[in-house]
Amino acid sequence: MSAPLLRVSNLTVAVPPASRATGLRPQRMLVQGLNLSAEPGQFWCLLGPNGAGKTQLLHTLAGARPPTAGEVHLGGKPLADWPLVEQACWRGLVPQAVHDAFSASVLEVVLQGRHPHLSRWQWEGVSEHAIAMAALERVGLGALAERDVTTLSGGERQRVALATVLTQDPPLLLLDEPLAHLDLAQQQRMLSLLSQEVTGRQRCVVMSVHDLSLAQRVATHVLLIQGSGRVLAGPVAEVMTEPLLSAAFGHRLTRLEAQGQSWWLPT
């Protein structure tokens, strides 16, 4: 049997204590003892209140910060054993916000997604341009290919970040609130695009999101950060229940069924 795409064993993610006057206090546990396996064709939504640890967990899964304890395996190999360039062929991370320090065209930025696939001195060629342009068309920004990326709106920049990870085309996509700046129509468009990647191309997505109704629509599996290091990981029907979500968010949440879909409302 082949190794899972992503395997997390006994993972702990902790940050320094919240208050400065706590020199001797232990670290604050965001995630403690997490185990999970994620496979191609699965769409994981990462849920939890503000400050719960979604970003820290995604960055740990991406290898952008070391685990406090435990291990992350990618394709059967510890993350730390992957050379960085090969790691980038396996997983892509779209951070919550991107700050562009320099002017560059939108196409140049999206083309960076191909860099892990090129050898050290190789320039992007016709096929790299075609892949990058196709990704830009998919996010509806083909017409902005020549625009300076620093002139984009927040929602446009977020779609450029998605086009970049589509151009990178890793089997595992780690996305930190990729819908946050998008209007309702663009949210639907990007979600169906990501679902196509999962169901049509057997990619695996792990995406943090605050809109529970959107999560319910696409998730096959859910990671729910419950506080004090507890994280529940499992199939969507087992984790997205009224008692579990209400307890995690500290507010009563109700699921309504309408138009063949589930809608989550605070009550």
Ligand SMILES: Nc1ncnc2c1ncn2[C@@H]1O[C@H](COP(=O)(O)OP(=O)(O)OP(=O)(O)O)[C@@H](O)[C@H]1O
């Ligand atoms: N270097 C650090 N030192 C101390 N605390 C930190 C550090 N980095 C992150 N934190 C804290 O860790 C917690 C988790 O942060 P994280 O960004 O992962 O939350 P999140 O679930 O993504 O929140 P949001 O929904 O608001 O984006 C927060 O309380 C944050 O203040």
